[in-house]
Amino acid sequence: MPKKDSLLRVRRSLQDLQDEYLKGQKKPLEDLMRAWKGIKQLPPTDPKSFFVLGGYHGEPFRGAGWGSSSFWGGYCNHGNILFPTWHRAYLLKLEEALQSIPGCGDVMLPYWDETSEDSLKNGIPWALTQKNFELDGQTIPNPLRSFVFTKGIVDHLSPFPDADYSKPKGYETVRYPLSGLVGPNDKAATDAHNAKFPDYEANVKLLNANVVNWLTSSIVVGGQTIPTNVHKKYQDCLEAPNYTVFSNTTSASAWQDDSDTLAVPLESPHNSIHLAVGGFDLPNVFDASPIEGANGDMGENDTAGLDPIFFFHHCFVDRVFWLWQKAHGCTEHLEIIPKYPGTNSVDNQGPTPGTVPNAWLTLESPLDPFKKEDGGKQRPYTSLDCINIESQLGYTYGPGSLEGQTLVAAVAATPAPRGQMIRVSGINRNRIRGSFMISAF
Numbered sequence: 001m002p003k004k005d006s007l008l009r010v011r012r013s014l015q016d017l018q019d020e021y022l023k024g025q026k027k028p029l030e031d032l033m034r035a036w037k038g039i040k041q042l043p044p045t046d047p048k049s050f051f052v053l054g055g056y057h058g059e060p061f062r063g064a065g066w067g068s069s070s071f072w073g074g075y076c077n078h079g080n081i082l083f084p085t086w087h088r089a090y091l092l093k094l095e096e097a098l099q100s101i102p103g104c105g106d107v108m109l110p111y112w113d114e115t116s117e118d119s120l121k122n123g124i125p126w127a128l129t130q131k132n133f134e135l136d137g138q139t140i141p142n143p144l145r146s147f148v149f150t151k152g153i154v155d156h157l158s159p160f161p162d163a164d165y166s167k168p169k170g171y172e173t174v175r176y177p178l179s180g181l182v183g184p185n186d187k188a189a190t191d192a193h194n195a196k197f198p199d200y201e202a203n204v205k206l207l208n209a210n211v212v213n214w215l216t217s218s219i220v221v222g223g224q225t226i227p228t229n230v231h232k233k234y235q236d237c238l239e240a241p242n243y244t245v246f247s248n249t250t251s252a253s254a255w256q257d258d259s260d261t262l263a264v265p266l267e268s269p270h271n272s273i274h275l276a277v278g279g280f281d282l283p284n285v286f287d288a289s290p291i292e293g294a295n296g297d298m299g300e301n302d303t304a305g306l307d308p309i310f311f312f313h314h315c316f317v318d319r320v321f322w323l324w325q326k327a328h329g330c331t332e333h334l335e336i337i338p339k340y341p342g343t344n345s346v347d348n349q350g351p352t353p354g355t356v357p358n359a360w361l362t363l364e365s366p367l368d369p370f371k372k373e374d375g376g377k378q379r380p381y382t383s384l385d386c387i388n389i390e391s392q393l394g395y396t397y398g399p400g401s402l403e404g405q406t407l408v409a410a411v412a413a414t415p416a417p418r419g420q421m422i423r424v425s426g427i428n429r430n431r432i433r434g435s436f437m438i439s440a441f
């Protein structure tokens with residue numbers, strides 16, 4: 001039964017919460033911080049702990065992907081049509097965990113409005129980067145700036161797909177320009193690299209400058225200028241002609257081949273922000289770091305979900321998904337082009353735990369490990385359960401950027417000359433199957 005508007009709970013822009021806080025209305029941001037502090041403190045055996053929830057995305061691996069690089073050991077879906085809906089269900093579960101912390105029943109997950117004027121000018125909202133926070137008369141480490149692992153992770157596939165993402169209990173997540181590669185073969189180089197960046201505030205400035213460059217124009221890597229224009233990509237993805245193309249990089253690149261028209265999938269600017277916040281620089285694999293050797297958690301799929309900023313980023317991605325749905329009359333149904341590239345379980349990253357290789361993905365594919373109560377029983381969520389965020393899931397989004405962006409049908413219908421497309425070639429996808437770099441540029 002559709003929920004009434006008055007019952008809808010609103011995910012607001014984090015910048016709005018910050019503004020309120022600075023004007024003296026501190027409770028909403030304080031409650032958010034309290035909720036995050038709470039789930040991070042839960043033991044790693046607790047299903048609502050941040051270690052368990054953040055770990056669903058990638059490491060710690062399970063299923064066939066635990067020990068075989070032909071599979072993906074995380075539950076996340078990338079490079080296929082389940083990318084937007086899997087992450088939608090994921091945010092819901094994280095939000096439920098936040099609300100389970102005493103006194104936090106009203107907390108909603110805010111979004112980082114990545115294409116707001118403020119972000120385009122200054123980068124990441126301060127609530128995600130500020131070193132400390134005042135909570136209940138105490139100064140605590142800002143719960144949103146990192147996560148200290150409550151349990152260690154062992155990467156059994158190292159050196160596949162790219163690096164060793166083993167990280168011990170007590171490891172604290174890092175962002176650009178730092179490196180979080182702390183496996184036995186990387187530790188010494190990482191210590192030397194991170195020692196060059198001892199000042200927290202200076203690092204935040206480097207991070208924000210990098211994010212602004214990615215959002216607005218270009219980055220310079222190894223003396224080469226690489227256009228990024230993530231703001232434009234978010235705008236362009238709203239013009240994607242159908243859900244299949246909109247939803248993922250694999251289908252969008254097939255569409256470009258087939259139709260000779262530029263199609264930007266939501267996943268592409270999403271990938272870019274991962275690389276902007278984390279950096280990624282592995283010799284002979286790929287380099288997206290203006291500062292050499294930056295390898296923060298957000299830049300790789302294995303541990304990205306364990307940096308709290310992941311969820312504020314994905315909340316924005318989910319909002320853009322909803323904006324696309326509203327603009328294209330797709331709030332009640334989504335259509336998938338059957339058997340199109342991007343609809344197979346092996347596309348891009350490899351089958352997730354329990355998924356059969358070379359199986360077709362549909363709106364009825366399970367979004368494991370997320371379960372839903374149905375007739376007194378638990379069953380996996382499917383994409384069909386999370387098409388309409390308001391009537392099916394009971395939440396909506398507060399005001400922010402990209403709203404009312406005029407959809408100029410003519411633009412969408414005009415083939416973009418091939419020359420304007422940027423193609424990255426010479427990448428062996430097998431070596432980097434679980435990564436964010438495919439079609440990030």
Ligand SMILES: [Cu+2]
Binds near residue numbers: 270
């Ligand atoms: Cu992501």
